[in-house]
Amino acid sequence: MFAYTIKRILWFPVVLAIISFVTFTMGFYGPGDPAMVRLGSKATPEAVERMREKMGLNEPFMYQYMTYASSALKGNFGESHSFSGRSVSELIVKKIGISLQLGLGAMFISLSIGIPLGIFAAIKQGTAMDTFLVGFSLFFYATPVFISAPVLILLFGVKFHLLPTSGWDGIVSLSAIMPIVILGFPGIAVMTRLTRASFLEVINQDFVRTAYAKGLSEYQVNFRHVLKNALIPLITIIGLSLATLVEGAFIAETIFGIPGIGRFAVESILSRDYPVIMAVTIITAFAFSLTNLIVDLLYCYVDPRIRLIK
Amino acid sequence: MKHFRYIFVALFGLGLLFVNFACVESDQGKNFDSSSDIVVDDQKSSVFRRIWSDVPTLDPHHVTDTISATIVVEIFSGLVTITPDLTVVPDLAESWVISSDGTIYTFYLRDNVLFQNGKKVTAYDVEYSLERALSPSTMSPTAENFLGDIVGFDAVMSGKSNKLAGVHVLDDRTISITIDQPKAYFLHKLTYPVSFVVDREDIERNDDSWFLNPNGTGPFILHEYIVGEKLVLRRNSKYYLEPAMLDYVIFKLSGGSALAMYENNEIDITGVEVADIDRISNVNDPLNSEVVVGIPGFDLSYIGFNVTMAPFDELDIRRALAMSINKPLIASQVLLDLVIPANGILPPNFPGYNFYYNEINSGNEYNLELARELIGNSKYGSNVPRIIITVPGMGGSVGLDLQVITQVWKDELSLNVEIEQVEWATFLDDFNARSFQAFVGGWQADYPDPENFLDVNFHSKSQLNHTGYFNHNVDSLLEDARIEQLWETRKLLYNKAEKLIVQDVPIIPLWHSGENMVLIKPHIKGYRLTPLILPKLRFVYIEN
Numbered sequence: 113m114f115a116y117t118i119k120r121i122l123w124f125p126v127v128l129a130i131i132s133f134v135t136f137t138m139g140f141y142g143p144g145d146p147a148m149v150r151l152g153s154k155a156t157p158e159a160v161e162r163m164r165e166k167m168g169l170n171e172p173f174m175y176q177y178m179t180y181a182s183s184a185l186k187g188n189f190g191e192s193h194s195f196s197g198r199s200v201s202e203l204i205v206k207k208i209g210i211s212l213q214l215g216l217g218a219m220f221i222s223l224s225i226g227i228p229l230g231i232f233a234a235i236k237q238g239t240a241m242d243t244f245l246v247g248f249s250l251f252f253y254a255t256p257v258f259i260s261a262p263v264l265i266l267l268f269g270v271k272f273h274l275l276p277t278s279g280w281d282g283i284v285s286l287s288a289i290m291p292i293v294i295l296g297f298p299g300i301a302v303m304t305r306l307t308r309a310s311f312l313e314v315i316n317q318d319f320v321r322t323a324y325a326k327g328l329s330e331y332q333v334n335f336r337h338v339l340k341n342a343l344i345p346l347i348t349i350i351g352l353s354l355a356t357l358v359e360g361a362f363i364a365e366t367i368f369g370i371p372g373i374g375r376f377a378v379e380s381i382l383s384r385d386y387p388v389i390m391a392v393t394i395i396t397a398f399a400f401s402l403t404n405l406i407v408d409l410l411y412c413y414v415d416p417r418i419r420l421i422k
Numbered sequence: 423m424k425h426f427r428y429i430f431v432a433l434f435g436l437g438l439l440f441v442n443f444a445c446v447e448s449d450q451g452k453n454f455d456s457s458s459d460i461v462v463d464d465q466k467s468s469v470f471r472r473i474w475s476d477v478p479t480l481d482p483h484h485v486t487d488t489i490s491a492t493i494v495v496e497i498f499s500g501l502v503t504i505t506p507d508l509t510v511v512p513d514l515a516e517s518w519v520i521s522s523d524g525t526i527y528t529f530y531l532r533d534n535v536l537f538q539n540g541k542k543v544t545a546y547d548v549e550y551s552l553e554r555a556l557s558p559s560t561m562s563p564t565a566e567n568f569l570g571d572i573v574g575f576d577a578v579m580s581g582k583s584n585k586l587a588g589v590h591v592l593d594d595r596t597i598s599i600t601i602d603q604p605k606a607y608f609l610h611k612l613t614y615p616v617s618f619v620v621d622r623e624d625i626e627r628n629d630d631s632w633f634l635n636p637n638g639t640g641p642f643i644l645h646e647y648i649v650g651e652k653l654v655l656r657r658n659s660k661y662y663l664e665p666a667m668l669d670y671v672i673f674k675l676s677g678g679s680a681l682a683m684y685e686n687n688e689i690d691i692t693g694v695e696v697a698d699i700d701r702i703s704n705v706n707d708p709l710n711s712e713v714v715v716g717i718p719g720f721d722l723s724y725i726g727f728n729v730t731m732a733p734f735d736e737l738d739i740r741r742a743l744a745m746s747i748n749k750p751l752i753a754s755q756v757l758l759d760l761v762i763p764a765n766g767i768l769p770p771n772f773p774g775y776n777f778y779y780n781e782i783n784s785g786n787e788y789n790l791e792l793a794r795e796l797i798g799n800s801k802y803g804s805n806v807p808r809i810i811i812t813v814p815g816m817g818g819s820v821g822l823d824l825q826v827i828t829q830v831w832k833d834e835l836s837l838n839v840e841i842e843q844v845e846w847a848t849f850l851d852d853f854n855a856r857s858f859q860a861f862v863g864g865w866q867a868d869y870p871d872p873e874n875f876l877d878v879n880f881h882s883k884s885q886l887n888h889t890g891y892f893n894h895n896v897d898s899l900l901e902d903a904r905i906e907q908l909w910e911t912r913k914l915l916y917n918k919a920e921k922l923i924v925q926d927v928p929i930i931p932l933w934h935s936g937e938n939m940v941l942i943k944p945h946i947k948g949y950r951l952t953p954l955i956l957p958k959l960r961f962v963y964i965e966n
Contacts, residue, residue, distance in 0.1 A: 143844075143847070143848040143851055143852075144845075144847030144848045144850075144851055145847070145850070145851050146847075148847070148850045148851060148854060149846065149847045149850060150478065150479075151484070151486065151561075151563040152478070152486035152487050152563060152850075153486070153850060153853065153854075154486040154563055154564055154567070154886060155486065155563030155564075156563065156566055156567070156885045157854065157885065158566075158579075159561050159562065159563045159566075160563075160854070162558060162561045163561050166561065191630075194478070195476070195649055196479070196630065196631070197630050197631025197632075197633065197634050198631070198634070198649065203649055203650075206648075207650060262679065262682075265679055265682045266682070269682050269685070269686040270682050270685045270686055273686055273687070276686065276688055277678060277679060277682040277683050277686050277688060278674070278676065278677070278678025278679070278682075278683050278688060279674070279676060279678070279688070280676070365676075365677075366677050367677075367678070367679060368678060369473075369674065369676040369677040369678025369679075369683075370676060371648075371650040371651040371675070371676040375650070375676075375677065376649075376650050379476075382845055382846060382847060383846075383847065384847045
C-alpha cells in the first residue's frame with residue numbers, strides 16, 4: 113500500500129501540470145481581454161495596449177505559461193489582474209477558508225442527520241416510517257437553493273428578525289445558520305437514501321445471518337458488521353463531496369452574501385482574472401486528487417478484502 | 423439495541439444541535455452587522471451602511487466606472503467640484519481667474535488644505551497629479567479625454583517629456599493651466615477623478631499598491647477594504663471644509679438580497695427593483711413611508727448600429743427600424759414607466775436639452791407604414807441581410823424591452839433579427855474593435871455639458887465613437903461648439919448637431935432613466951439623490 117500511495121502522490125504534479133496547461137490555453141485563446149476589462153469601456157486603445165504590456169499579455173504563449181508555472185511552483189500565484197496591488201494568495205486563501213467552513217458545516221448536518229435516518233429507515237424497511245422518511249428527505253432534495261433560501265430569508269430575517277440575511281461572521285455565528293441549513297438539508301436526503309440502500313444490501317447477506325446465529329445483539333450486528341460494510345459507497349460520496357467544498361457554493365454564497373470562493377471564482381472568470389482562475393483551478397484539482405487518494409486508502413482500512421494494486 | 427438507540431439519538435441530536443447552536447450563542451439585538459471591528463463602538467459611532475460592489479480601482483487616475491467613482495470622490499478631491507444643482511464650485515482651490523481669451527486658468531489654493539496624513543497640499547502636488555495622470559506609465563484610460571485640452575499633454579502622453587508645458591506653479595498656493603483653445607467645459611472636466619490630487623510620496627513609496635492605503639484629501643479616509651467582503655470609510659477630521667458628520671460608512675460587498683437586508687436592518691439604503699414596486703407603492707406597506715423618489719440620472723440607453731456594415735450602411739433601414747418602435751407604449755406597458763422614452767440624445771434637465779425637438783418633433787416618430795415603405799425603397803428591398811444585435815450580460819438578462827422591439831421588427835417589418843448575448847469581457851473586446859453589426863449600449867454623463875454626450879460619442883475622430891458614424895456637418899458644429907463662449911450660441915450649435923445625429927440614426931435612442939424609487943431608513947438624514955456622481959456622504963447624518 114505504501115508503494116501504491118507514493119506512486120499516486122508522484123502523479124499529482126503531472127495531473128496539475130496538465131490541468132494548469134489546459135486552463136491556461138483556454139484563457140489565452142478564449143475571447144475577452146483582461147486589460148480591456150480592467151480599464152473599462154472608456155479606455156483608449158493606447159491605454160489598453162500599455163496595460164496589456166504591463167500585465168505581460170503580449171509575451172508569447174509558452175513564455176507566459178512557463179513564467180506562470182515556475183512562479184506557481186514556488187507557491188506564488190501572481191498578482192490579480194482585476195485587483196491590482198493584491199496577490200492572488202491574499203485574495204483567495206480567506207475565501208477558500210470561508211467556503212470550507214460553510215461546506216463542512218453543511219456536510220456535518222447531512223451526515224449527522226442523514227446517516228442515522230438512513231439506518232433507521234433500513235431497519236424499519238417496508239413500514240410507514242420508512243416511506244415517510246424517504247419521501248420527506250426527497251422533499252428537501254427536490255427543493256432548489258434559489259427557492260428554499262428566499263423562503264428562509266423571508267421567514268427568519270424579514271418576518272421575525274431572528275437571523276441576519278447576509279454576511280459571514282464565522283461558522284459559530286448567527287449568519288452561518290441559514291446558509292448551512294440550506295446547503296445541508298438536500299444532503300440529508302442523499303445520505304439517508306444512500307445509507308438505507310447500502311445498509312439493506314448488506315443486511316441481507318449471509319454473514320449477517322451468521323452473526324445473528326452466533327447470538328450477537330442487534331446493536332453488535334448493525335454496528336460491528338453491517339454499518340462497516342455499508343460505509344464503502346458512503347466514503348466515495350463523502351470523499352468527492354469534500355473535494356467540491358473547495359469550489360464553494362456559488363448560488364448560496366450569492367443569495368446570502370457570503371464572501372466565499374465560489375462567487376469569487378465565477379466573478380474572476382467573467383473579468384478574465386487569469387491568475388485567480390488558474391490558482392482556483394489548481395487548488396481544486398489538487399483537492400480532488402488528494403481526496404481520491406484518501407478515499408482509496410480508506411477502502412482498505414474499512415474493508416481489508418480490498419487490495420490496492422500497483 | 424438499547425445502545426444502538428442511544429448512539430442513533432446522539433448523532434441525530436448533534437446534527438440538530440448544530441443547526442441551533444448559534445441561536446443560543448448570541449442575540450445582540452436586531453442591528454445585524456458583519457463588520458465586527460466597527461460594531462465594537464457601534465453604539466457610540468454613527469455608521470451608514472449600504473450594499474455595494476467591489477471597486478475596479480481606487481486610483482483616481484484610473485477611474486472610468488460609477489462603482490469606483492462613488493468611493494473615490496469621497497477619498498480624494500480636485501481643484502473644483504460640482505454641486506447637486508450642477509454648478510462648478512471651488513474645492514481644493516479657493517477661487518480661480520480665467521484669462522480674457524479663455525485659455526489660461528489660474529487657481530488659488532485654500533490655505534488649510536491637508537492630505538489625510540496631515541501634510542500640506544501645495545500647487546506642486548496639483549502639478550504632479552496632472553502630470554502623473556497623463557504619464558504613459560500611469561496607463562490612465564481617461565486622461566487623454568479629460569486632460570487632453572491642456573497644452574503639452576501629447577508630449578507627456580507620448581513619453582517625450584515628463585513636464586506639462588501648459589501647467590505652471592506660480593507659488594505654493596497658485597497654479598496656472600493653459601489649454602489649447604477657449605473651451606467652456608474645461609472646468610467641468612476638472613471635476614472628474616482623473617484630475618484629482620494624489621500624494622507623490624505615497625505613490626513613489628509603492629507604485630503598485632499605494633491606493634490600497636491612500637493618502638487623499640477628501641472628507642473620508644479608506645479605513646479598510648477586504649475584497650468581496652467590505653469597504654469601510656472613516657471620517658477625515660482634517661478635512662478643509664466642514665468635516666463629515668458620519669464616523670464610518672460601510673459598503674457591504676459580498677452581495678445578498680438587498681431588500682431583505684434593508685428590512686432586516688442590515689443596511690440603511692437600497693434601490694427598489696421592478697418586482698417590488700407594486701408592494702412598496704402600496705400605502706399600507708410599512709416600507710411605503712420610507713420611499714424617497716430620486717431625480718432621474720443623466721443617461722441614455724440605445725441600440726447602436728455599425729454604419730459601415732450591411733444593412734446599416736443604408737440610412738433608410740436605420741430610420742425604418744427607429745420608426746417602428748412605439749417607445750411610449752413599451753415604456754409604460756413593459757418598463758412600468760421607470761424610464762423616459764428618449765427621442766433625442768441629451769436627457770431631460772441636462773444642459774442643452776431641447777424640449778421642442780425632443781418631446782414634439784424628432785423626425786423619427788412611430789410610423790409603421792412609413793417604416794415598411796422605407797425598407798421597400800432601400801437598396802436591400804425585400805432582401806435585408808440578417809440582423810444580429812449583441813447584448814452584454816449573462817443568460818436571462820436580455821431586457822424585455824429589447825425582446826419586444828426585435829419581435830416587432832420580425833413581425834411587422836418581416837426582418838430576420840437575432841439577439842446575441844455575450845458576457846462583458848467578450849463584449850468589450852468586440853465593441854472596441856467595432857466588430858458588432860448592432861449592439862445595445864448606454865452612456866452616463868461624466869459632467870453636465872452636452873460635449874460629454876455629443877462630441878465624445880459622435881465626433882468622427884472620437885475614440886469612443888463605436889458606430890463608425892461620420893457626418894462632416896456634425897463634426898463642424900461640434901468643433902465650433904467646443905470653443906464658443908456664449909452659452910446660448912453653444913446650446914444652439916449642440917441642438918443642431920443633435921438633430922442631425924438623430925436624423926442620421928447611428929443609434930436609436932431608447933430610454934433615459936426615470937424617477938427611481940429608493941428606500942432610506944428614517945433616521946438617515948441629509949442623503950442627496952443626485953443625477954451625477956459627486957461627493958455627498960459628508961452631508962449625511964444620523965438622527966437619534
